[in-house]
Amino acid sequence: MSSEEISTKTRILQATWQLLEQHQGQGVNMSDIAKAAGISRQAVYLHFASRTELMIATMNYVDEVKGLNERLNLFNSAKTGIELLEACVDIWGNYIPEIYSLAKPMLMSRDTDEAMAAAWTNSMNCLRDVCQVTIDTLKREGKLIKGWSPKEATDMFMTLISINNWEQLTIESGWTTEQYISWMKRLLKRTFVD
Amino acid sequence: MSSEEISTKTRILQATWQLLEQHQGQGVNMSDIAKAAGISRQAVYLHFASRTELMIATMNYVDEVKGLNERLNLFNSAKTGIELLEACVDIWGNYIPEIYSLAKPMLMSRDTDEAMAAAWTNSMNCLRDVCQVTIDTLKREGKLIKGWSPKEATDMFMTLISINNWEQLTIESGWTTEQYISWMKRLLKRTFVD
DNA sequence: ACTGTCAATTGACACCGTGTCAAGTAATCA
DNA sequence: TGATTACTTGACACGGTGTCAATTGACAGT
Incomplete structure (x- = not known):
């Protein structure tokens, strides 16, 4: 858990953002995101309760970065x-x-x-x-x-x-x-x- | 088939319009429309190939009326x-x-x-x-x-x-x-x- | 009365996407 | 050693669209 490794949660957020950018915000589902983050689809739900929550968290993440x-x-x-x-x-x-x-x-x-x-x-x-x-x-x-x-x-x-x-x-x-x-x-x- | 009876197709269009009005355009599915038109869900597809086609036809119908x-x-x-x-x-x-x-x-x-x-x-x-x-x-x-x-x-x-x-x-x-x-x-x- | 056709019916099924659950595994911590 | 944590797999429910086959009832023409 060194400070260099990125937490799974962050990796999901990054994958979500990246996929949305790639597809102009359309046609991105939970499976795609999980795959891009290198985890199973179900594991995403260990970090975010729903798609909506993930999107909101991603927005906050991006807002923080940008x-x-x-x-x-x-x-x-x-x-x-x-x-x-x-x-x-x-x-x-x-x-x-x-x-x-x-x-x-x-x-x-x-x-x-x-x-x-x-x-x-x-x-x-x-x-x-x-x-x-x-x-x-x-x-x-x-x-x-x-x-x-x-x-x-x-x-x-x-x-x-x-x-x-x-x-x-x-x-x-x-x-x-x-x-x-x-x-x-x-x-x-x-x-x-x- | 007198001119007074409304064709099923027209009844579907009217039902669609009415339901959309009632629900401000949201949460209206094919089952609801069929029920409102008094036919089975599958029968709707005898008149319109897809939901999209039905919506477009409804728009044309309303445009004609309005x-x-x-x-x-x-x-x-x-x-x-x-x-x-x-x-x-x-x-x-x-x-x-x-x-x-x-x-x-x-x-x-x-x-x-x-x-x-x-x-x-x-x-x-x-x-x-x-x-x-x-x-x-x-x-x-x-x-x-x-x-x-x-x-x-x-x-x-x-x-x-x-x-x-x-x-x-x-x-x-x-x-x-x-x-x-x-x-x-x-x-x-x-x-x-x- | 027989036959064909047309409109509609029923029930079943496929596909997709979200969300849930149970059971199992592998690594880490104490 | 045994418990905890993160994650895996597989299965399943639900809702919505769209498709298919088999069936029914009515109305026509002969």
């Missing part, structure tokens, strides 16, 4: 509402492609899986906070377009930068990440900034 | 780009709630079901046409904001009025249809109209 929270700390350098807005799109827009394969199956099962829905909402909270701060800052600066309540504006902000929209524009419509980020910034500024 | 195409003819009264844009949001925004229960399972299976994806794209084409006409009209009027290519603008238009966004704003965030339509019009105008 560090969205740390990235969002780049906000410290942003001062004005517009700077915050642009930083938000930069950070989130570059983060989505890195987690898309993992996020996709979670989004897909959200509707039928209560636990998944809760875990997802929870992990999106840090993003929502950031959107809210941005909207509040704009309002404080008197730059928020008349008519928006902070709640409505935050709802719309979150909706516009949703993974679904990113997917539609990049994967379906063929936009590059740069295109996405550039247009999304313009869209958000025209929508919220006076 | 008549999106006819509604989109209301465009004839719209002249300017802005009128077109507003008519589009009015028509589509009021249509979504009527088909959401049917659209939801189609959107969900799209990713894993090639045939479903094709059918969906196909049925969205009339909407895409309308978006394109709107963008083209704005451009002709010199009112399209600089920087948008017609293709990019249409991609963004379609993305903004997507069912996913409607779902996020109304069902998840609690907006009313009126709120949705009102804000969506403002959003689109500020995004595209100079």
Whole structure:
């Protein structure tokens, strides 16, 4: 049990992540994961109670490695509402492609899986906070377009930068990440900034 | 076989639609549908080769009854780009709630079901046409904001009025249809109209 | 009345994926 | 030595889709 060996649990998490990446988040079952981790399918259940739990644990693992929270700390350098807005799109827009394969199956099962829905909402909270701060800052600066309540504006902000929209524009419509980020910034500024 | 009796095929379609409406598009299987149509599960397959085919046929059936195409003819009264844009949001925004229960399972299976994806794209084409006409009209009027290519603008238009966004704003965030339509019009105008 | 056909029925079965259980094994710890 | 831990194997239940064969009942044409 030296610190160099990786625990079985970690190996499962890594295998899950890797397989999801390879298959763009689709068609990965428990057998595949077990095989990739070098253990039997049943052994996976010794570490994770269900597929849902494994997915959630994988998300936390990836979040830890990729560090969205740390990235969002780049906000410290942003001062004005517009700077915050642009930083938000930069950070989130570059983060989505890195987690898309993992996020996709979670989004897909959200509707039928209560636990998944809760875990997802929870992990999106840090993003929502950031959107809210941005909207509040704009309002404080008197730059928020008349008519928006902070709640409505935050709802719309979150909706516009949703993974679904990113997917539609990049994967379906063929936009590059740069295109996405550039247009999304313009869209958000025209929508919220006076 | 008088014209008053409904064919079994039609009864299946009606049962499917009704069940989807009742259950908000989720957890409806072939057994349920057969039971609701008053036939055996296996008999459903005498009329539809697969669940996917049944869903697609149901969509066509509902489209026929609800008549999106006819509604989109209301465009004839719209002249300017802005009128077109507003008519589009009015028509589509009021249509979504009527088909959401049917659209939801189609959107969900799209990713894993090639045939479903094709059918969906196909049925969205009339909407895409309308978006394109709107963008083209704005451009002709010199009112399209600089920087948008017609293709990019249409991609963004379609993305903004997507069912996913409607779902996020109304069902998840609690907006009313009126709120949705009102804000969506403002959003689109500020995004595209100079 | 006989025959064919059509729609639907019943029951059984295959396949896949998730999740569970019991019994066994191999290594490690005390 | 004996207990514990991690994992293995094989079997099985469940739910859902899709398939197949054999059967029934009704309605047609001759």
